[in-house]
Amino acid sequence: MNLESPKVKIDKSPQDVFDFLTDIKNFEKLMPENISKFEILEDDKFLFALKGMPEIILKKKDVIPPNKIVLGAAGGKLDFSLIGHIIEIKEGQSEVKLQFEGDFNPMMAMMVKGPISKFIETLATKMPESI
Template identity: 90%
Template sequence: MNLESPKVTVDKSSQEVFDFLSDIKNFEKLMPDNISKFEILDDDKFLFALKGMPEIILKKKEVVPPNKIVLGAAGGKLDFSLVGNITETAEGKSEVKLQFEGDFNPMMAMMVKGPISKFIETLATKMPTSI
């Protein structure tokens, strides 16, 4: 299952956006309002839970400065990744698009598609005002 957030424009350079997303503590600022738990586990891993959903642990898996950050599932039964693609469009301006890639059975995909789509859209739309 592949889902994409809308592209958002951020009034920061790609390096500034990359640096913000590289610090996993900053993901708390991007979380939806219905977050019920956010906890830093170590320098590159955090746990979060949304109301009505199980806890999810994300770990920084790959970094390609200043254009790409990949977070992936760290444990649990589901294998997925969240990719942040950053493109500098002008001096001091960047576009960011999030991609969610997960390998789910059809039943699970049907259940999680809506909540995950909304989740990555919220992360993306909060970026311009949070960075």
């Protein structure tokens, strides 16, 4: 399953956006209103839970400064990645798109597609005001 957020414009350089996203503490600022738990586990790993959903642990897997950051599932039964693509539009302005890639069976994919789409859209749309 491959889902993408809408592209958002941010009045910051790609390096500023990249620095914000590589500091995992900042993901708490991007979380939806219905977050019930957010906890930093290590420098590159955090746990979060949304009301009515199981806890999810994300770990920083790969970074390509200043254009890409990859967070992946750390533990649990589901294997997925959340990828942030950062592109410079012009000096001091960037465009960010989040991409979700997961390998789910068709039944699971049908159940999680809506909530995950809404989740990555929320993360993306909160970025311009949070960075």
